[in-house]
Amino acid sequence: PLLLWVACYPERVFALLDTSGYGVEVQQKYHGLVIVERPITLGTAQIPVGAYGLGIQKPATGATDPARVFIYDVAGQKVAETTATYDAALAQPMPLQVVTAPTLRLYVGRYALDIK
Numbered sequence: 001p002l003l004l005w006v007a008c009y010p011e012r013v014f015a016l017l018d019t020s021g022y023g024v025e026v027q028q029k030y031h032g033l034v035i036v037e038r039p040i041t042l043g044t045a046q047i048p049v050g051a052y053g054l055g056i057q058k059p060a061t062g063a064t065d066p067a068r069v070f071i072y073d074v075a076g077q078k079v080a081e082t083t084a085t086y087d088a089a090l091a092q093p094m095p096l097q098v099v100t101a102p103t104l105r106l107y108v109g110r111y112a113l114d115i116k
Contacts, residue, residue: 014106015034017031029072033052033054041115041116042071043113044082052079055072066084066086068081068083094109095108095109104116
């Protein structure tokens with residue numbers, strides 16, 4: 001897989017991976033990656049220092065339900081799970097972005113996770 005999109009914020013790096021051509025299970029499990037230099041909370045998931053895979057399971061096309069987000073260690077073991085809310089009010093969704101106001105949030109398209 002190739003890096004498709006990168007969003008950096010002090011002590012945190014988020015990236016999307018190009019998994020086109022892979023099966024749905026691989027695409028959902030390896031949607032992106034996160035590297036953190038200090039512990040963070042991503043949604044409700046506690047993420048210690050390290051590098052992690054980020055998997056996203058979005059609801060059916062057109063649905064605005066929350067997406068399930070899975071965090072994997074470098075061995076591919078799930079270490080955390082959380083949900084990302086759908087933000088219909090986001091003016092210009094991008095594949096990946098970190099927004100700092102009003103709160104620090106990671107967006108994957110219109111799906112948002114608070115970062116603490």
